[in-house]
Amino acid sequence: MKNYLTASISESAVRHNMAQLRRLIGPGVKLCPVVKDDCFGHGMDVLYPVLAELTDGFAVAAPLEALALRGKGYHGFILCFLSAYFDDFKIQDELVWQEITQTVMSTSALESIQAAARRVGKTARVHLKVDTGMGRLGVPARQAVALIEQINAADEVELTGIYTHFATADEAERSATFRQLELFRSIVAVAGGITRHAANSAATLDLPETHFDMVRPGIAVYGCHPSDHLTSTVELRPCMSVKAKLIAVKRIPAGGYSGYGLTHRYDRDSRVGVVPIGYGDGYFRNLSNKAVVRINGMDAPVRGRVSMDQMTVDVTDIPDVKVGDDVEVISSDPTAPNCVENLARLAGTIPYEITCHLGHNMRHELVD
Structure with a gap:
């Protein structure tokens, strides 16, 4: 854990x-x-x-x-x-x-x-x-x-x-x-x-x-709804949100890369944040260069490949980002781009697999 x-x-x-x-x-x-x-x-x-x-x-x-x-x-x-x-x-x-x-x-x-x-x-x-x-x-x-x-x-x-x-x-x-x-x-x-x-x-x-x-x-x-066509049958409220901490912020010049395989090239001078979560924690590798997280209420796209225990996100457009800021990896807002159901669509899987994989390596707390 x-x-x-x-x-x-x-x-x-x-x-x-x-x-x-x-x-x-x-x-x-x-x-x-x-x-x-x-x-x-x-x-x-x-x-x-x-x-x-x-x-x-x-x-x-x-x-x-x-x-x-x-x-x-x-x-x-x-x-x-x-x-x-x-x-x-x-x-x-x-x-x-x-x-x-x-x-x-x-x-x-x-x-x-x-x-x-x-x-x-x-x-x-x-x-x-x-x-x-x-x-x-x-x-x-x-x-x-x-x-x-x-x-x-x-x-x-x-x-x-x-x-x-x-x-x-x-x-x-x-x-x-x-x-x-x-x-x-x-x-x-x-x-x-x-x-x-x-x-x-x-x-x-x-x-x-x-x-x-x-x-x-x-x-x-x-x-979570078991399939998209059932989303209108009853109002369900996702109960899980997942947070991490930003552990590093660095500058990468235009033309630079981040992550294994150098799969994302930055086309401008950028600031990149490192989030300590990866496929070893259940965050799917095939969300690389597709998903977003949220920092200070703003979207930060996942850039480069998701590694075993960390990933990089583009924070260039988020002002005042610093080490220690909360990173909302998964939102309980069903309309958010980083909600479970949308991450499942991006990963080509079902919400069940997203939540089951993410649960094993983190602390759980009951809120509200």
């Missing part, structure tokens, strides 16, 4: 986003935010007290993420997306003992969870994941009913939910999503009175027919 890199997380923005999601899903649907990968890089340590107050449960990717939530004192519903049968027995047993709901997607996963339940002498609660067209994890749809019957017949294991995941809910063309939805409906019709869930951020925002009993929004909780 680098103390001179700070991610400020707005509590009011997160509360606003959660309220917007609550309004969309209505009172009968549970809200279970996805907090995997350290809340998509936003910092579980600072966000946990806020989210724990506002949520009906948490969804995580890995067993250790689930156990970490229990370690923070959370006693409510936790869904772990990945089965633990590749982990050692101690972790498998702890998941059952700590009453963490695990995902079953195969007979081998069921057998592993059942064995752990027997070792600790406690019933394991599970949700069945069905692959309805994502082509990734989940029991194939044609085998789902048989696996439901196996789970219901298993000792020490209780089936409490069933879910699927959409491959294209964030796209304007919805035919594939509706095919997945219809297939899921045909399976849950025979699953009995258990919790049904399917909606990710995009489906939560734009497809109310997918809400069922619970939704699992991810990036929307943190204020």
